Amino acid sequence: MDLIYSTSLVICLLSSAIFFILMFYASLIFWSEKENNAALKSIAIAVILPLPYLFSWIYNWEILALILSLDLLLTTILFFLPFPTSKNITEDFPNHQIDERNTMFSRNELEPGSDRYKDYYKQYPEKKILDDAFRKEAGLTSKRSIFYNTLAFAAANASFYTISQLGNAVEDTVHPEKQDISSKYMATFLQEWGKKLGAMEIGFTKLSDYHYYSHKGRGETYGKEITNHHKYAIAFTVEMTREMVTAAPQASIVMESGQQYLEAGRIAVQIAQFLRNLGYPARAHIDGNYQVVCPLVARDAGLGEIGRMGLLMTPRKGPRVRLGVITTDFEFPVHKWNKNHSLLDFCNRCKKCADVCPSKSISWNPPKEINGVKRWQINSESCFTYWCKAGTDCGRCMATCPYSHPDNLLHNSIRWGIKHSPLFRRIAVPLDDFFYGRKPKSAKMPKWILDKK
Ligand code: SF4
Numbered sequence: 001m002d003l004i005y006s007t008s009l010v011i012c013l014l015s016s017a018i019f020f021i022l023m024f025y026a027s028l029i030f031w032s033e034k035e036n037n038a039a040l041k042s043i044a045i046a047v048i049l050p051l052p053y054l055f056s057w058i059y060n061w062e063i064l065a066l067i068l069s070l071d072l073l074l075t076t077i078l079f080f081l082p083f084p085t086s087k088n089i090t091e092d093f094p095n096h097q098i099d100e101r102n103t104m105f106s107r108n109e110l111e112p113g114s115d116r117y118k119d120y121y122k123q124y125p126e127k128k129i130l131d132d133a134f135r136k137e138a139g140l141t142s143k144r145s146i147f148y149n150t151l152a153f154a155a156a157n158a159s160f161y162t163i164s165q166l167g168n169a170v171e172d173t174v175h176p177e178k179q180d181i182s183s184k185y186m187a188t189f190l191q192e193w194g195k196k197l198g199a200m201e202i203g204f205t206k207l208s209d210y211h212y213y214s215h216k217g218r219g220e221t222y223g224k225e226i227t228n229h230h231k232y233a234i235a236f237t238v239e240m241t242r243e244m245v246t247a248a249p250q251a252s253i254v255m256e257s258g259q260q261y262l263e264a265g266r267i268a269v270q271i272a273q274f275l276r277n278l279g280y281p282a283r284a285h286i287d288g289n290y291q292v293v294c295p296l297v298a299r300d301a302g303l304g305e306i307g308r309m310g311l312l313m314t315p316r317k318g319p320r321v322r323l324g325v326i327t328t329d330f331e332f333p334v335h336k337w338n339k340n341h342s343l344l345d346f347c348n349r350c351k352k353c354a355d356v357c358p359s360k361s362i363s364w365n366p367p368k369e370i371n372g373v374k375r376w377q378i379n380s381e382s383c384f385t386y387w388c389k390a391g392t393d394c395g396r397c398m399a400t401c402p403y404s405h406p407d408n409l410l411h412n413s414i415r416w417g418i419k420h421s422p423l424f425r426r427i428a429v430p431l432d433d434f435f436y437g438r439k440p441k442s443a444k445m446p447k448w449i450l451d452k453k
């Protein structure tokens, strides 16, 4: 018995030290994120939590030491018990193609009174009232919008302009001589080179019809049926900088979106040209000039899952990414895609994005069947109408998502816990609420954007 008591006392001493170090480290991370409330809470816990363990050891309270040690052991076991995780939260394979003309960006480009405008609303009269609502608002990057900022909006528009200039480079002549390259070598080369170009995660997938829009909805080729399907795709993510995202829906978010769409577009154009140089047809899919539904391609390439807010949720940066896609006929090695059940299970419980959405466009409910497939769908009309009021692409959902926290040891450990422990998934949301708040306020924009001197 003496041995059990003395072991318990040592466990208490070690636990008090570990708790203090962990919570103190967490507070430093929160300070670095400028999350002062979270840092103070963390310091308070660093001081209070170790006390019972420390006192047990100092005053030789053997019974309490034994109880605390057994409690620790039981809690550790509980975290690794295989509580049930639903495997069918969403379904994966849409059975139809999306028509790009129905997307909000496409509808936003319809000029009132034009033939396209008349044709579209003749076909979809029910959408006319919904679209009139966003047309009444100031519009994206408009001077009359809520979050107008002269320099930030000019910078965002400069990025979107630069992307539009890449339009001619998405497709081009293919070199007549095809190089014989093994798919494994090509994939490894692109994984490494893509990262040098600025991509974060890169994956490959075989394409199905549902990855392609049925018809073009933007630009000169509006209404054209998309028929020239490549068989493979490379998908990649680029990171949205956290300090620009956490101030969403203020002007920094649209600046960052423009910048990262440009980054994704530039990388996609470069990789597509690289493949054409080697004799393989390839097309870059860039902002305003897509033939594919990027989140579906990226998901099937193994880069993440499509979450409650309808965006790709990546395991490392959550939705705080933009996507790039290149389609090609080069035959890439395709690995079996493993569905990320833990991410979807967490998303099903969390609902934080639904709580903060200013236009209440995100559902609090579990996924439901839409066009024969069980999934989440946001109300894209009310979301876009808010964008047109705000003048930015909002991004409050992206900024608030617990998966969007920075890529560091603290948050990666939490992501590890979410992935591996069903019990931890249940407590991770209340923990996030405790430290960051259930409806955290938008952060201040970086000073250099705010500074008007
Ligand atoms: S905020 Fe929560 S519910 Fe919303 S997408 Fe992120 S994990 Fe899912």
Ligand code: SF4
Pocket (backbone or CB within 6 Å): 309, 356, 357, 358, 359, 360, 361, 362, 378, 382, 383, 384, 386, 387, 393, 394, 395, 396, 397, 398
């Ligand atoms: S972008 Fe804004 S308005 Fe749209 S769903 Fe997200 S939080 Fe809601």
